[in-house]
Amino acid sequence: MQAGFGRTGKFWAFEHYDVVPDLICCGKGISSSLPLSAVIGRAEIMDQFPPGSMTSTHTGNPVCCAAALANLKKLIRDNLTENAAKLEPVLAAGLTRIQSRHPAVIGHVSARGLVGGLQTIKVGTKAPWHDLAHRIVERCFHKGLLMFCPVGAWGQTVKIAPPLTIPREALEEGLAVLDEATDEAVAEMGGLGELARKEPATNGAPG
Secondary structure: OOOEOOOOOOOEHHHHHOOOOOEEEEOHHHOOOOOOOEEEEOHHHHOOOOOOOOOOOOOOOHHHHHHHHHHHHHHHHOOHHHHHHHHHHHHHHHHHHHHHHOOOOEEEEEEEOOEEEEEEEOOOOOOEOHHHHHHHHHHHHHOOOOOOOOEOOOOOEEEEOOOOOOOHHHHHHHHHHHHHHHHHHHHHHHHHHHHHHHOOOOOOOOO
16 A cells, blocks of 8 residues: 555556556555545456445545546656655665664664665564654654654554655755664663563563
């Protein structure tokens, strides 16, 4: 749902992996604003259902459809997919730099186009450390950088997904703020390292 419409440096994320899907589910990125969803599929699958047989709250609203058309035109006209691909090395380098200074608590980084993540782990383990992820996001907020709430199954991943229109200078500025916020959050929570090692890797219940 969040990997289409140019976000990963290709119009569809599956294009990176030589996959031909039977169905494509579209969500937020289709309009970049108003609520709308869509399903795109091969004719032999989609034609099994007559018009009007599949409906939802987010289907067919003319105002939302107009927003989607305007959004798609801008994506293509302004080469925003290409911009995401061009800035991927900048995002990847910035996240790798942060991990290199905090390898004990940043277990993995990823970046594809203009979406990336910092996965936080408890010291000495591979267990997710969602408190650190939330603290990093909070520190970013206080520095004027708005971030998503941490994502992932345990809320341990700091998600980075700037606007597709972002220029390189603004991306680098944002990464510098994230860098500084991570330093501060790790320093603040460093005293929890011993506790983090003792907590179970699953749900935090007593061992």
